Amino acid sequence: MKTMQTEAAEARLGATMNAAKETKISARNVQVYYGDTHALRDVDVDLESRTVTAFIGPSGCGKSTFLRCLNRMNDTIDVARVEGEIKIDGEDIYDKQVDPVQLRAKVGMVFQKPNPFPKSIYDNIAYGPRIHGLARSKGDLDEIVERALRRGAIWEEVKDRLNAPGTGLSGGQQQRLCIARAVATEPEVLLMDEPCSALDPIATAKVEELIDELRENYTIVIVTHSMQQAARVSQRTAMFHLGELVEFGDTKTIFTNPSEKRTQDYITGRFG
Amino acid sequence: MPVHWIVLIVLALAVIGYVMGRQKALASAGGNIRDLHSLPSYYGSSVAIFTMVFSFLVLIVWLIAQPIVIENQVAGSIPPEAVREGSTLGLMMSDVRRVADGLDQAVSQGAMTSEDAASIRSEFTDVRDRLGAIGVALGSDVGPAVLRAAQHYRALNATGNLFMTIVVLGVALAGFGFALMRSHKDFRARNVVETTIRYILIGAASIAILTTIGIVLSLIFNTAEFFRLYAWTDFFFGTTWAPSFSGRGGSSELGFVPLLWGTLYISLIALAVSVPIGLFAAIYLSEYASPRMRSFAKPLIEVLAGIPTIVYGLFALLTVGPLLLSVFGDGGLGWMKAGTAVMTAGLVMGIMLIPFVSSLSDDIINAVPQAMRDGSLGLGATHSETVRQVVLPAALPGIVGAILLAASRAIGETMIVVLGAGAAAKLSLNPFEAMTTVTAKIVSQLTGDSDFASPEALVAFALGMTLFIITLGLNILALYIVRKYREQYE
Ligand SMILES: Nc1ncnc2c1ncn2[C@@H]1O[C@H](COP(=O)(O)OP(=O)(O)OP(=O)(O)O)[C@@H](O)[C@H]1O
Numbered sequence: 009m010k011t012m013q014t015e016a017a018e019a020r021l022g023a024t025m026n027a028a029k030e031t032k033i034s035a036r037n038v039q040v041y042y043g044d045t046h047a048l049r050d051v052d053v054d055l056e057s058r059t060v061t062a063f064i065g066p067s068g069c070g071k072s073t074f075l076r077c078l079n080r081m082n083d084t085i086d087v088a089r090v091e092g093e094i095k096i097d098g099e100d101i102y103d104k105q106v107d108p109v110q111l112r113a114k115v116g117m118v119f120q121k122p123n124p125f126p127k128s129i130y131d132n133i134a135y136g137p138r139i140h141g142l143a144r145s146k147g148d149l150d151e152i153v154e155r156a157l158r159r160g161a162i163w164e165e166v167k168d169r170l171n172a173p174g175t176g177l178s179g180g181q182q183q184r185l186c187i188a189r190a191v192a193t194e195p196e197v198l199l200m201d202e203p204c205s206a207l208d209p210i211a212t213a214k215v216e217e218l219i220d221e222l223r224e225n226y227t228i229v230i231v232t233h234s235m236q237q238a239a240r241v242s243q244r245t246a247m248f249h250l251g252e253l254v255e256f257g258d259t260k261t262i263f264t265n266p267s268e269k270r271t272q273d274y275i276t277g278r279f280g
Numbered sequence: 281m282p283v284h285w286i287v288l289i290v291l292a293l294a295v296i297g298y299v300m301g302r303q304k305a306l307a308s309a310g311g312n313i314r315d316l317h318s319l320p321s322y323y324g325s326s327v328a329i330f331t332m333v334f335s336f337l338v339l340i341v342w343l344i345a346q347p348i349v350i351e352n353q354v355a356g357s358i359p360p361e362a363v364r365e366g367s368t369l370g371l372m373m374s375d376v377r378r379v380a381d382g383l384d385q386a387v388s389q390g391a392m393t394s395e396d397a398a399s400i401r402s403e404f405t406d407v408r409d410r411l412g413a414i415g416v417a418l419g420s421d422v423g424p425a426v427l428r429a430a431q432h433y434r435a436l437n438a439t440g441n442l443f444m445t446i447v448v449l450g451v452a453l454a455g456f457g458f459a460l461m462r463s464h465k466d467f468r469a470r471n472v473v474e475t476t477i478r479y480i481l482i483g484a485a486s487i488a489i490l491t492t493i494g495i496v497l498s499l500i501f502n503t504a505e506f507f508r509l510y511a512w513t514d515f516f517f518g519t520t521w522a523p524s525f526s527g528r529g530g531s532s533e534l535g536f537v538p539l540l541w542g543t544l545y546i547s548l549i550a551l552a553v554s555v556p557i558g559l560f561a562a563i564y565l566s567e568y569a570s571p572r573m574r575s576f577a578k579p580l581i582e583v584l585a586g587i588p589t590i591v592y593g594l595f596a597l598l599t600v601g602p603l604l605l606s607v608f609g610d611g612g613l614g615w616m617k618a619g620t621a622v623m624t625a626g627l628v629m630g631i632m633l634i635p636f637v638s639s640l641s642d643d644i645i646n647a648v649p650q651a652m653r654d655g656s657l658g659l660g661a662t663h664s665e666t667v668r669q670v671v672l673p674a675a676l677p678g679i680v681g682a683i684l685l686a687a688s689r690a691i692g693e694t695m696i697v698v699l700g701a702g703a704a705a706k707l708s709l710n711p712f713e714a715m716t717t718v719t720a721k722i723v724s725q726l727t728g729d730s731d732f733a734s735p736e737a738l739v740a741f742a743l744g745m746t747l748f749i750i751t752l753g754l755n756i757l758a759l760y761i762v763r764k765y766r767e768q769y770e
């Protein structure tokens with residue numbers, strides 16, 4: 009059973025389903041500093057709705073940093089400072105009027121390191137829906153939890169122990185639990201920071217299936233170190249290097265005919 | 281030879297041994313460190329260890345055993361008929377020790393030669409006068425038996441000390457020679473040093489454990505002694521606390537219930553004050569305060585924790601008591617008779633415990649990984665939702681532990697009670713009445729002229745024992761809770 013919010017969201021999206029893809033997120037001249045280090049410089053990028061965008065680049069180049077800008081998670085780091093303009097649906101998210109709490113409900117995130125709460129598996133998934141009042145009854149909530157766990161490709165493994173602590177799961181199971189937790193709140197934008205880094209090929213395939221399914225309605229950004237994965241799931245790819253956005257374009261173009269030498273070298277494994 | 285000289289000589293020997301052992305090992309390897317089994321310093325250390333450890337062990341054992349042995353010998357040599365009327369052998373022995381000490385002082389100050397001291401006779405000299413002249417006061421005239429025993433005592437001591445010097449230095453030299461002989465490139469010096477370090481650590485741990493066991497045993501034996509003199513049912517179930525002041529017993533009523541009630545009541549008020557305030561302060565400091573605010577407020581709160589409890593006691597007596605009295609006393613609501621009351625002590629004790637609760641909880645909340653908070657915030661939870669639903673549950677076992685620790689401190693607190701709650705043992709529900717606690721009563725039972733064999737004094741051990749069991753129970757409960765939640769969360 010679907011919740012009110014989802015129904016509304018689907019109705020809205022359904023109307024524009026076949027229209028041209030519009031810009032969901034636009035970043036202009038974004039700079040991020042951690043204290044004195046300039047971690048991200050001059051990033052200009054437009055992310056389209058109902059599209060999977062992959063961020064690739066060597067370790068430490070600022071992929072996670074940029075991802076965290078998009079739902080203002082950098083606010084929680086004391087030394088971090090963000091400059092420039094980031095708009096979602098035409099609204100500047102760093103505006104004083106914007107409530108970061110509402111923003112984060114709309115822009116969900118799967119973190120690089122799995123971080124299940126020290127609660128039961130059920131409560132981990134139900135956490136977001138409860139906070140946002142997405143369920144009208146206990147049965148409603150049960151359904152949301154089951155649906156989210158199924159989408160996270162972990163339902164079969166945990167359906168008999170929903171009351172066991174989420175922190176007792178294996179690393180890969182925790183990662184899928186966190187994916188399920190993020191989709192349970194039905195965000196419009198989903199930011200996934202290396203969601204398959206600890207997963208076996210079967211679970212990876214299921215998560216990629218999920219990403220493909222979610223693409224129908226949502227905007228997805230995925231950070232990955234696997235070139236094959238980027239090529240498989242994304243339509244657009246952004247290549248970062250040393251805090252700069254090197255190249256951004258159609259995944260096909262980037263992987264077959266990149267215009268930058270650094271991109272070519274990275275994709276073919278010559279550095280990074 | 282005085283003990284400190286022996287210690288210094290052994291230490292010097294150890295230093296020499298270190299240098300020589302190191303050099304010998306190096307020489308055996310032809311100066312090539314790579315050929316040695318261990319680093320050169322380990323060879324030096326192993327010689328130093330062999331020089332010091334055994335000789336110091338012998339020294340310590342000797343220093344403990346010698347007085348006991350000599351005391352027994354001297355006491356055995358005093359004929360029973362020499363013990364004066366109305367005196368005991370024990371009293372006489374303390375005279376003997378005092379005279380012997382006096383003679384030692386006289387010799388060291390040059391007022392007597394050592395031959396004089398050994399041959400002096402009470403028949404010909406007034407020993408008390410001669411010792412008095414150099415500032416050693418004796419309570420009574422020195423009889424011939426005491427003087428002879430004292431001289432015997434000194435002679436034995438001198439021999440004992442001589443043997444001690446010889447044996448200790450001999451052991452040190454033997455260890456030195458043995459270890460130096462072994463100091464060769466193939467010798468596993470590092471293993472020796474590691475083993476020694478392990479034994480030293482084990483020694484420290486066992487001293488801590490053994491003293492605890494000793495204290496508990498002494499509590500148990502004295503408590504058993506008390507229950508021989510006083511019925512345990514009257515102690516545990518008696519509702520009146522009225523020790524007689526004659527100190528001879530007989531008419532005392534030593535009921536434990538009013539004291540326990542006072543303890544629990546005051547602790548309860550103290551916790552009711554300190555837990556919410558301390559916990560909220562901790563949450564503010566760790567979750568909301570800016571780093572600047574934190575770096576300023578946290579040390580300030582920790583200063584509060586350093587205030588001695590007697591100062592809090594004064595504060596209770598002179599400030600809080602009168603303040604409460606002016607509101608709840610005869611001038612106001614009329615519930616309170618005097619400034620000393622359960623409420624006064626409870627409030628002040630609560631204030632004392634605030635920094636305790638807050639700084640422990642603050643550490644525990646800080647230990648919750650940032651990733652937990654990120655996870656919650658990332659799902660669109662507000663700051664306070666994150667704190668309530670993720671941070672506090674994760675920190676709960678630690679916080680419960682902190683609260684139980686605070687409770688055992690409240691139960692054991694004495695000074696604030698003595699000054700703030702009064703001394704009357706009472707069973708009452710009115711928090712504005714004076715009451716007293718177990719600890720305060722232990723103090724009052726043991727101060728003043730009491731005979732330590734009477735039930736009035738021994739009851740202190742029974743009270744201490746009960747208190748110990750209560751706090752032990754609390755600590756075990758705290759551990760149990762922490763474990764239980766650990767299992768669930770990790
Ligand atoms: N909290 C922080 N404080 C200070 N510097 C940080 C912080 N987080 C990241 N950085 C710095 O910012 C730079 C970019 O880090 P970021 O985490 O965005 O890299 P990344 O591209 O996600 O790398 P990876 O692929 O290894 O996850 C790094 O040089 C890192 O040292």
Ligand SMILES: [Mg+2]
Pocket residue numbers: 071072073120201
């Ligand atoms: Mg990263």
